[in-house]
Amino acid sequence: MRNLDMTSLRSFVAVADHGGVTKAAGILNFTQSAVSMQLKRLEETLGIELLDRSSRRIALTSAGEQLLGYARRIIEMNDEALTRLTSKNYEGEIVLGVPHDIVYPVVPGVLKRFSTEFPRMKVQLVSGYTRSLKEQFERGEVDIILTTEIEAGPRATVLDERPLAWIGGHGGTAWRQRPLRFASGRNCVFRPHAIRMMDQAGLDWENAVDTGSDRTVEATVSADLAISVMIEGSEPPMLSVIEHGGDLPELGTQLICMYVQERGAGEVGRRMAELLRLGYAVAETTPAPGARREAAMSSAEAPSASLRRHSWQQELARARRSGQARG
Secondary structure, rough: OOOOOOOHHHHHHHHHHHHHHHHHHHOOOOHHHHHHHHHHHHHHHHOOOOOOOOOOOOOHHHHHHHHHHHHHHHHHHHHHHHHHHOHHOOOOEEEEOOHHHHHHHHHHHHHHHHHHOOOOEEEEEEEEOOHHHHHHHOOOOOOOEEEEEEEOOOOEEEEEEEEEEEEEEEEOOOOHHHOOOOOOOOOOOOOOHHHHHHHHHOOEEOOOHHHHHHHHHHHHHHHOOOEEEEEEOOOOEEEEEEOOOOOOOOOOOOEEEEEOOOOHHHHHHHHHHHHHHHHHHHHOOOOOOOOOOOOOOOOOOOOOOOOHHHHHHHHHHHHHHHOOOOO
């Protein structure tokens, strides 16, 4: 298999940019004969002429013009990879806080993409309730957090808006019982809202558990001993959205927000935030109930392999124009 030599490509681009071998040699700190040799080697590798040498001023052939775009991208990717893999500026740790119920479907794909771009950076993923994550953020213990909130805070970037849903065991009937048995962790951000909606609807209800454990809530609900509230699409496989036909109060929607530390984020933090915005922009607005899908950052939706920043911005703009992005 033939390979394109980086030095030859740099020489070719320099000649194209500066209009001749003499100026290119000065820019590259090569001799003119060395640049000419690199150009000849590149032409021999490809088996085509890249330069029209019939006039005093060197011009590109049609094949040379076609190669020029590829050469620029190859050089850019080469330099970016070397910088990201070797520069100590991209070493360290970034702490990302995410409520456990919205880790899927977007975050895994974002983390995978981030680790590809910054292989020397360590990502510490902190999972918790929105309330505790915001407290940690205010103390400066995390760099970026995602939250689920009815109203966005003053420093928030809204990434998405998802419906809240009543959740029960598969084929369960607990939602029909009165008093309605309700299960929710003490620190769950949805708990006060769900209680307020039940009270406003005049619904007779009672607490089914007293716990700070989500696993306890999930076990209780999956056994059809109670129902709970979750963002639609985030429910675990053993639970499902209750099709209550209006017998339970509507819960409205929740905002998925992002908070980024204003100081100390740097390029790495800004890139993580950009990837999270893009992840939610290209993901489906409302996932199918009960499904925990991988982040919607497939090869068809993700930027080109060059991973250049403007490519991501173009993808984000395209998603927003199609109405997929919010906030």
